[in-house]
Amino acid sequence: MSSKLGSMTRWLSDQEQRAWRGLLELHAEVWTAVARDLQANAGLSLGDYAVLASLSEAPEHRQRVTELARAIQWERSRLSHQLSRMDKRGLVVRRECPEDARGAFAEITARGLEVIAAAAPEHVASVRRHMFDALTPEQVEALAGISASVVERLRQSSSEGMNGST
Amino acid sequence: MSSKLGSMTRWLSDQEQRAWRGLLELHAEVWTAVARDLQANAGLSLGDYAVLASLSEAPEHRQRVTELARAIQWERSRLSHQLSRMDKRGLVVRRECPEDARGAFAEITARGLEVIAAAAPEHVASVRRHMFDALTPEQVEALAGISASVVERLRQSSSEGMNGST
DNA sequence: CGGAAGAAGTTGAACGTTCAACCCTGAGCA
DNA sequence: TGCTCAGGGTTGAACGTTCAACTTCTTCCG
Numbered sequence: 404m405s406s407k408l409g410s411m412t413r414w415l416s417d418q419e420q421r422a423w424r425g426l427l428e429l430h431a432e433v434w435t436a437v438a439r440d441l442q443a444n445a446g447l448s449l450g451d452y453a454v455l456a457s458l459s460e461a462p463e464h465r466q467r468v469t470e471l472a473r474a475i476q477w478e479r480s481r482l483s484h485q486l487s488r489m490d491k492r493g494l495v496v497r498r499e500c501p502e503d504a505r506g507a508f509a510e511i512t513a514r515g516l517e518v519i520a521a522a523a524p525e526h527v528a529s530v531r532r533h534m535f536d537a538l539t540p541e542q543v544e545a546l547a548g549i550s551a552s553v554v555e556r557l558r559q560s561s562s563e564g565m566n567g568s569t
Numbered sequence: 570m571s572s573k574l575g576s577m578t579r580w581l582s583d584q585e586q587r588a589w590r591g592l593l594e595l596h597a598e599v600w601t602a603v604a605r606d607l608q609a610n611a612g613l614s615l616g617d618y619a620v621l622a623s624l625s626e627a628p629e630h631r632q633r634v635t636e637l638a639r640a641i642q643w644e645r646s647r648l649s650h651q652l653s654r655m656d657k658r659g660l661v662v663r664r665e666c667p668e669d670a671r672g673a674f675a676e677i678t679a680r681g682l683e684v685i686a687a688a689a690p691e692h693v694a695s696v697r698r699h700m701f702d703a704l705t706p707e708q709v710e711a712l713a714g715i716s717a718s719v720v721e722r723l724r725q726s727s728s729e730g731m732n733g734s735t
Numbered sequence: 736c737g738g739a740a741g742a743a744g745t746t747g748a749a750c751g752t753t754c755a756a757c758c759c760t761g762a763g764c765a
Numbered sequence: 766t767g768c769t770c771a772g773g774g775t776t777g778a779a780c781g782t783t784c785a786a787c788t789t790c791t792t793c794c795g
Contacts, residue, residue, distance in 0.1 A: 528579075
């Protein structure tokens, strides 16, 4: 492990602190507000919505479990539990996969399609209300750029040599 | 407030979609990366860190539970559970409050102070690595502004008339 | 003073996520 | 063919958060 730090540690500038705390706060506030709306309007969690949205756009209205997991960036285990719950509620079903007997498809049901179709406009409006109505077009563009920069760099650095955590 | 939606529902523009998905992704990636580092380097969760940081900066190294909850923007119940866990680990203690016998103080222990002092530099470096190294000063400034805009507006609108959920 | 209303904080149950173990099938190879 | 290893997916336990109920104390007001 990097034995010493201390003197070489550069603290966050004021601007950076505001950006950092702001990001956390922004995310928390918007997330919970949007989640609350979605729950109230459609009885869905954001997790439900992500799954339904991905499946509804997929060919045949179904996706391999791992593929779906990658699409919404969840771990397979988490998704598996989620699918079980949504299955019980009649929003999705599991289907066997002919090409690979280990695999499984997640498929959105007719009811699932209705539910998300009904939920989507309100959900979009909710995101708009809680987030974009407060921003100028320039800010929206900046945010898109910022996210892209950070995410891209993070992806990169996690593939090359691991940095010093120890 | 908007009683009807439907035909008037304006979908998100491309830019907005990228900003929205980007924000979620940015947050998720950075959050988990920073949390992983903090756990590995100091054995702390981000929740632990938030509590310790707030207490370590407070006068007398202690805060009323509700005050602390407000400072880190947690619900009281969540904080109460968290304090119990941290108490068991010797990072904080609960103290009775003389002025209000219902109340309680959360106080950081000597060990808690050591732990966060040791953790802080690495944590800051981690945030810098995963986030700010990817951004220009202009982007940092923009992000700070964006967060402020959205949070401020959200705070406002949640005090005035509730919007239409039903 | 006495009683109602409400704030501070905790608790336990329900729910969701994470982690590690596990099962089953497919792929590579001797 | 038979063996090992890797990938797809699920499961159950452990952990953290949320929600509603509850206890205790304070405040307000008749």
